[in-house]
Each structure stands twice: as C-alpha cells, then as structure tokens.
Amino acid sequence: MNNYIILAISVLVSTANNMLMNVTGKRSGLKSISAKVMYNAVLFSVIFLGILIFNGGFTQASTPTVMYGVLYGVFAAVTYVTSLLAYATGPMNFTVLIVYCVGLLIPTVLGPVIWTENNAVTLIQWIGVALLIVSLVLGLKSSDGGKFNFKWLIFALLSAVTCGMLGIVQQAHQKSYASEELNMMLIVAFGTAIIIAVIYSLISSNHDKTNPVKEFRPVDYGAAAGSGLCLGFANVANLFLSGALPAIIFFPIVNGGLVILSTIMSLIVFKEKLNLRQSIGVVLGIIALMLICGIV
Numbered sequence: 001m002n003n004y005i006i007l008a009i010s011v012l013v014s015t016a017n018n019m020l021m022n023v024t025g026k027r028s029g030l031k032s033i034s035a036k037v038m039y040n041a042v043l044f045s046v047i048f049l050g051i052l053i054f055n056g057g058f059t060q061a062s063t064p065t066v067m068y069g070v071l072y073g074v075f076a077a078v079t080y081v082t083s084l085l086a087y088a089t090g091p092m093n094f095t096v097l098i099v100y101c102v103g104l105l106i107p108t109v110l111g112p113v114i115w116t117e118n119n120a121v122t123l124i125q126w127i128g129v130a131l132l133i134v135s136l137v138l139g140l141k142s143s144d145g146g147k148f149n150f151k152w153l154i155f156a157l158l159s160a161v162t163c164g165m166l167g168i169v170q171q172a173h174q175k176s177y178a179s180e181e182l183n184m185m186l187i188v189a190f191g192t193a194i195i196i197a198v199i200y201s202l203i204s205s206n207h208d209k210t211n212p213v214k215e216f217r218p219v220d221y222g223a224a225a226g227s228g229l230c231l232g233f234a235n236v237a238n239l240f241l242s243g244a245l246p247a248i249i250f251f252p253i254v255n256g257g258l259v260i261l262s263t264i265m266s267l268i269v270f271k272e273k274l275n276l277r278q279s280i281g282v283v284l285g286i287i288a289l290m291l292i293c294g295i296v
Contacts, residue, residue, distance in 0.1 A: 065185045108129060135285035171243070256285055
C-alpha cells in the first residue's frame with residue numbers, strides 16, 4: 001500500500017511540474033533557446049543538490065550505476081528541454097497527451113518483453129492498456145481547429161521518445177545488482193544533464209549572440225527551483241517504483257494519471273478548451289486505469 005501512496009504523490013508533484021513548465025514556456029521572459037536550456041540547467045542543479053543532500057553526499061557507484069546514470073542523464077536533458085520548448089509553442093493538454101502517451105507505450109510494451117519474469121500481464125490489463133491508448137488518441141486533436149505547428153510537433157515527439165526511454169533505463173537499473181544505488185544513479189544522471197545543458201546553452205548563445213542570463217528574472221529562478229524540487233522527488237520515487245511495481249501497473253498509472261490530471265488543470269487553471277472527443281478520452285482514460293490496476 002505504501003508504494004501506491006508514493007505513486008499517487010509522484011503523479012501529483014509531476015502534474016505541478018507540468019503546470020510550472022507551461023507557465024514558464026509561455027509567459028516567462030525566456031525567449032531564446034539558450035535561455036530555455038539554461039533554465040533546465042538551473043532545474044537540474046536543484047535536483048542534483050537535493051538528491052546529493054538526501055543521499056548524505058557521494059557514496060559508492062558501481063559500473064551499472066554510472067552507465068545507467070549517464071544514459072538517464074542524456075535522456076533527461078533531452079526530455080525536459082524539448083518538453084519546455086513544446087509547452088512554449090503548443091497547448092498544455094495536447095503536449096501532455098503526446099509526450100506521456102508515447103512515453104507510456106515504450107516501457108509498458110518493451111518492459112514485459114525484456115523482463116518477462118517480473119511483468120506477468122493479464123488479459124484484463126492488456127484491455128486496459130488498449131483502452132488507455134484509445135483515450136489518449138481521442139485527445140490528439142487541436143481544440144481550436146487550427147493547423148499544427150510542426151516545430152512544436154517535433155519537440156513533443158522527441159520529448160515523448162526520450163521520456164519513454166527514461167522508463168527503460170529506470171527498469172534496467174532496478175533489475176541490476178546495483179539497484180540499491182538509486183540515489184547515486186540519479187546524482188550521476190543529473191550531473192550529466194547539467195553538463196549537457198550548460199555546454200549546449202553556451203554554444204547556442206555564442207552562435208546566436210544572446211546572453212541567456214540577462215533574460216532571467218527572479219520568478220524564473222523560482223520556477224526552476226520549484227520544478228527541480230518536484231522532479232527530484234518524482235525521479236527518486238519513480239526509479240524506486242519501477243523496480244517495486246509491475247511495469248503494466250507503474251507506467252500506465254504514472255503516465256496516464258499525469259495526463260488526466262494535467263488535462264484537468266489545463267482546463268481549470270489555464271482555461272484551455274477540451275472538445276467532445278477529448279472529454280470522452282479523459283473518461284475512457286479513467287476507466288482504463290481502473291482496469292489496469294484491477295479495480296474493476
């Protein structure tokens with residue numbers, strides 16, 4: 001039961017992060033790509049320091065921890081940077097649906113194939129996954145009837161694929177003999193992400209002749225710190241849960257639940273519109289999650 005409480009909290013704080021990212025992407029003064037990447041460098045630094053303090057400093061890091069940590073860091077850097085760019089150029093509800101639908105499918109489908117001994121899937125659960133896919137596909141329609149922004153679509157799809165790969169790396173580390181080193185894996189990961197973000201931001205700013213630091217306001221640093229705290233908790237919790245819960249339960253709940261809550265928040269807080277198909281999709285998503293968890 002404690003694992004499911006942690007899972008619920010993880011979904012809530014991840015939803016809060018999506019809201020912060022949406023506000024930052026659309027309403028902050030961070031206009032250049034180099035400034036948006038630097039925002040993520042600040043965010044990664046907060047996560048890195050938070051987990052380092054939580055872990056009591058640097059501890060043992062075996063080869064799998066370093067290897068999976070670097071991989072996780074690369075995927076995390078791409079995921080969070082491209083998701084911020086997607087939020088800046090498209091609606092929150094549509095962005096969340098794209099990112100977490102594909103992010104859900106990759107580990108949910110590949111997980112049982114790679115680690116069959118720990119991921120037994122029942123027919124009812126597969127029906128639930130299929131229904132969840134249908135529910136998310138129903139939401140893939142612009143509520144204002146406008147044309148697609150292809151730049152936004154590229155950002156969203158790239159973020160979705162790398163988000164899904166985060167789930168694969170999570171499971172791989174938790175199935176290895178170094179599974180107890182989860183904090184050090186994340187410390188290595190976000191140390192890697194910081195390096196990638198800083199290097200890219202410096203190269204981009206020199207190329208575009210911009211100064212990303214001058215674009216920052218105090219509120220941007222606050223938003224980055226808030227996102228860092230949310231993501232720090234979510235990453236520690238999700239890494240642990242990816243080894244403690246079956247993939248068929250963990251990934252649909254953490255991604256599907258996040259999609260539903262974020263869509264609701266986009267309606268209430270950001271006044272984004274939800275058409276009839278998307279409304280049906282949300283209802284089907286809730287039913288799908290109940291099937292997956294064996295509630296019905």
